[in-house]
Amino acid sequence: MQSSRFRELINLIGLLLVGIAPYKSDCSSALSTPVDDSRKSSPTLAAAVPLPFEKVLPGPVTDYEIVTASGDFAREYLLRTFRLPAEGFRYVQKLGRSSNGIKPWLLVRNVETGEGVAVSLAYSGNWILAVEPRGENTVLRAATSPASLAPFDTIGGLPIPGALVAEFSGDWDHGAQPIVRYIRKHLLRDMGEDWPPVQYNTWYADYDRLSQKAILAQAKAAAEMGCELFTIDAGWYGGTVPEAGWVGALGDWTVNHEKLPDGLEPIAAEVRRLGMKCGLWIEIERVSPNSPVGREHPDWFLRDGEKPFERRGSYTLDFGNPQVVAWAKSQIDRLVADYKLDYLKMDFNTNLQLDSERFAGVEDVLYRHYRGLAELWRHLRAEHPDLIVENCSSGSLRHDVMTAAMTDTHWVSDNVNPNMCLAMNHGATYLFPPETCSHWTIVPPWGLKKYASRDADHAAIESSFDPTTQFTVNMMGHLGLSGRIQDWDALTRKIAAERIALYKQIRPIMRKADVYHLTAQANPDAPKMMQAALYVDPETNRAVLFAYQANDPRLEATVRLKGLRPDRRYRVRGPENLELPESSAGHELIENGLKLRFPNRGASAVILLTGERGA
Known part of the structure; x- marks a missing residue:
């Protein structure tokens, strides 16, 4: 965290956010807008793949739209959805930090069929993501930069560097969820019943x-x-x-x-x-060069050739050096x-x-650095x-x-x-x-x-x-x-x-939940629309709805829920001033939605839904 960089926020205010819309729905539409969920993907896990990865998609690139997530400082995770132009999309990370600029994550789907592919990279250095034309078809490509980098570790079946990839149909959530499920099932540790701690x-x-x-x-x-x-x-x-x-x-x-x-x-x-x-x-x-290690070991600084990586008078240590890793x-x-x-x-x-592209065929200094950092993290897990x-x-x-x-x-x-x-x-x-x-x-x-x-x-x-x-x-x-x-x-x-x-x-519930994003992402600079997401634990049939009035002109809205069992009846518990029903059938919540009456502008609701047998 570096407080001085908040000055950059001043220059960033005023940028527009393009929200993420449900499949075949209007991005600016109300919470109650119907969502085409007929092609809902079954709960699946993404596949772990080595890099580079390529997937040929049928038809011209202009038939496709993609979602990316911002990696700009102080504006992370702002989602952008757009139809691909004739030249397609290509992003080459050159900043040495995987998520600076945009996140190493992308969802692409055919506008007409709803069929798509999701990819998320497992590498903290430089990388390439592209969706580009190839003849009469389209190709999705994901790679490290340079592309020759071999895996230095495998965790939960995932090679690192590597990627998680999922084919999906329908809503963007159907592409995102298999990746999140894989992370939770195969990569995260069991942190106990009090996780995450406040x-x-x-x-x-x-x-x-x-x-x-x-x-x-x-x-x-x-x-x-x-x-x-x-x-x-x-x-x-x-x-x-x-x-x-x-x-x-x-x-x-x-x-x-x-x-x-x-x-x-x-x-x-x-x-x-x-x-x-x-x-x-x-x-x-x-x-800092004034610290004991900085004074004693300037030879430990990470360098591009003869030039050390320096910022604001401090230097990055070279974790490709075993002595540096031992010191850390x-x-x-x-x-x-x-x-x-x-x-x-x-x-x-x-x-x-x-x-990093100039290192084609060899390891770049970032690769060696991140391999050493991974060794440090493995050490912490083993020793502590x-x-x-x-x-x-x-x-x-x-x-x-x-x-x-x-x-x-x-x-x-x-x-x-x-x-x-x-x-x-x-x-x-x-x-x-x-x-x-x-x-x-x-x-x-x-x-x-x-x-x-x-x-x-x-x-x-x-x-x-x-x-x-x-x-x-x-x-x-x-x-x-x-x-x-x-x-x-x-x-x-x-x-x-x-x-x-x-x-x-x-x-x-959160620790096991699939997240269903029921609305577009609110504009962070001037929220004027309701936002809602439903967290559903498929094992216990319990769910939590987060709903935010977020300065919308309306105080009332109907939220159509997703991820619930249509054959179950759900007890509904939330703030009394929302006038919620005691219970509702799952199919009714999915088809007709849950009506919310916020007491004031800027209000919110956390609503617990518990599934019971019988609709």
């Missing part, structure tokens, strides 16, 4: 200006509201360079006693006394042992810009099996199927504006299991910060959501809090505690 992270309270007094006050407030994990973000380190700031101290993974005079031990002890797990932030791949293992092993860590937030805040590892990279700019297989959860975006959270969480659940998509609620809503002064207060922006909804938007994934929660008023704390308690009730 967390608090210190970052948006004071950024890297940490103090023991503030941290302890935040820990007390977090525990009182029901948080189960407390993570200290960037700024705790730099013992030999205490004035260097969070970037200038990278590589010196010793406690900064000017900020934390008593060290981390009493903080970690108090966090545990309060009943929470303890986590720590680290960016192990980058170092020793640093993390020490931190886990010294502070009895339960959670490690592993960040990476720089691009490794490289034209109870350690939860979060993948972060300036948000989710390096999250793909490879990182999903080797870590446990991921940070969706540095942008925590509630409007954005709603849209991005909706999009992220097309690509990954919701329990692995971490996002936090900050109160008051965080928007564009005044960067003229590091001491400036958060700039106030108008949110489209009421206070309860500002928490509910992040319940669609791995829920967390941040900000100065010790200063929240009694009402805000009460709402947070209620939302957290509800989240703990529904997360067993």
Whole structure:
């Protein structure tokens, strides 16, 4: 996470989002628009394939449309659907971070037949995705860049580098779900009944200006509201360079006693006394030249030829060097042992810009680097099996199927504006299991910060959501809090505690759910349409509906549900002010929908549906 990059958000505001529409429906249509679900694909798993991968699709490229997901900083997972032009589509990743620009994920389908193919890549370096004409037909191609890279690992039957591929028919969800199912079944670890834990992270309270007094006050407030994990973000380190700031101290993974005079031990002890797990932030791949390792081993810097990869005065270490990997293992092993860590937030805040195509036929430096990083992650799993590892990279700019297989959860975006959270969480659940998509609620809503002064207060922006909804938007994934929660008023704390308690009730469903996106993705810059998604656990026949009024001109809407059993009757439980029925037949919910009456603009609803025998 790097606060300075939020300045980029100013330049990004105003970009338009093209929402994802159900098959053969109007993108701007109401929630009650019928969806052609007659060609619904049966629950299947994607296939794991090596790269490069090619699939010939019948007919000209102009017969096809595709969906991509944005990887732009602070605008991740915004979905774009478009009909292919005569030249088709081609994207070559050159930034050295798999998900920067667009995600390494694509769905393509024939506009007339609805037949399509979904692909998601398992490689954190550079890659190519293309849907292009070939004679009278169309070809889908996925490859690493350069294309000659051999697998260096296999996890759950998936070669890495490799890809998950699924053929589908009908809705976009039918292409996305088999990939998500494979990730959950074959790549994720069983994290227990309390997964994912509700967390608090210190970052948006004071950024890297940490103090023991503030941290302890935040820990007390977090525990009182029901948080189960407390993570200290960037700024705790730099013992030999205490004035260097969070970037200038990278590589010196010793406690900064000017900020934390008593060290981390009493903080970690108090966090545990309060009943929470303890986590720590680290960016192990980058170092400052002023840190001990930077001064002693400039030969360890990752280079393109003679030029090291540098950003803001810090350098990336070369994980293709076994000595570097050994050093990284020793640093993390020490931190886990010294502070009895339960959670490690592993960040990476720089691009490794490289034209990998010029390395055709040989390994590029990125490949060797990511092979070494994979070795580090395997080491952590082997030596610290109870350690939860979060993948972060300036948000989710390096999250793909490879990182999903080797870590446990991921940070969706540095942008925590509630409007954005709603849209991005909706999009992220097309690509990954919701329990692995971490996002936090900050109160008051965080928007564009005044960067003229590091001491400036958060700039106030108008949110489209009421206070309860500002928490509910992040319940669609791995829920967390941040900000100065010790200063929240009694009402805000009460709402947070209620939302957290509800989240703990529904997360067993989330861990096993197929996600059905019932509406288009709301415009994050100015939401003016309702958004809804249904999480269905096919094993227990239970479901959770997340519905958001999102500044729509209407307060009433009917949501046609998907994924339910038509032969079952469903008990319906939700907010009393929505005037919900006590129960409804599955076929009625599918064919006619569930009517919602929101009490106010910006409201939301979390509705539990439990299937019973007999319609």
